[in-house]
Amino acid sequence: MSKRLLVTGSSGLIGSEVSMHFAQLGYELHGVDNNQRAVFFGPQGDTRWNQYRLLSELPGFQHHELDIRDRAGVLALVKQINPHVIIHTAAQPSHDRAAAIPFDDFDTNAVGTLNLLEAARQACPESPFVHMSTNKVYGDAPNRIALRELETRWDYADSAYVDGIAETFTIDQSKHSLFGASKVAADVMVQEYGRYFNMPTCCLRGGCLTGPNHSGVELHGFLSYLVKCNLEGRGYKVFGYKGKQVRDNIHATDVARFMEAFVNAPRVGEVYNLGGGKANSTSILEAFKTTEKFTGKAQNFTYVETNRIGDHICYYSDLRKMRAHYPDWDITISLEETIRQIVESWKTRKN
């Protein structure tokens, strides 16, 4: 009998990748999604196309139209499925959007996560529980690191950060955005269910997670949205920091591969900074150039002096803890290849 995997946010970027990946490993897939991304971001954020793709490409895939804020519904579904693994990727994912919808943001990110954790504790406390957290739990504290300005990007001037930001970095006393704060609540709760109840939980504090199946919008999914703007000749708005702000990008496939590694050898209450690392980092200006290489079109953009509130100037993840705990895992998809795939995907979707 195949193992059952419950994945929340299954129509989203990471949830759909997880579904494809674990289906190939022989898991019975149960996806939870209610297309809330279209409510958060309007029609451009609609993820139904991805839900239908999973239903057509994965014969055994079962879609559950459920809002993770529905506590009774979550408790009943987890009890009914009794999954061997839970991967939680459903979220309100934008820090800019959160300020306009604070209740929806907190209820989804913090309370929704608690609903799932408690459902797991009641029904399947031994099943690995993987939670997608975010590097926004560090708030804007990374901006306090001394920086040096290079021609096309910012970089850390402090040698302590030559490998990037590690999991020991403070999450306290900085500006997070309401989104970052709701994700901190979830992150700490996931750790607590691990340590307090001895459950195999982990938080993956994502850098920029991306790939061809992202429904990128201005407020979330920067590479996907940047490529879309390039292809459509639409103006991309750069918010502050001279366009030299640095993000590390990890392809959703490498995210799913790390989740597989954790599920196969779970630990209790762990935290990992899951990004592309320095090798897969790019500034916005550099991302324009890489995209232009694949589309042949010049990027049309405007510059807005004011940066986004709490936005990181330079962030890349220190991947050494992940590599030490799971030596068979590493990044396998380069930034260039990721951008190439995003370009191809938008071209297909536009057609």
Ligand SMILES: NC(=O)c1ccc[n+]([C@@H]2O[C@H](COP(=O)([O-])OP(=O)(O)OC[C@H]3O[C@@H](n4cnc5c(N)ncnc54)[C@H](O)[C@@H]3O)[C@@H](O)[C@H]2O)c1
């Ligand atoms: N994409 C990134 O760059 C990034 C970076 C860091 C962390 N993360 C985290 O990774 C996770 C996945 O991100 P993503 O990029 O795949 O996001 P996404 O928006 O593409 O996918 C999330 C999915 O969850 C669904 N959803 C939202 N609220 C829901 C609710 N109340 N009930 C049921 N379904 C709901 C949405 O409809 C969407 O399909 C999130 O927790 C996000 O915070 C993402």
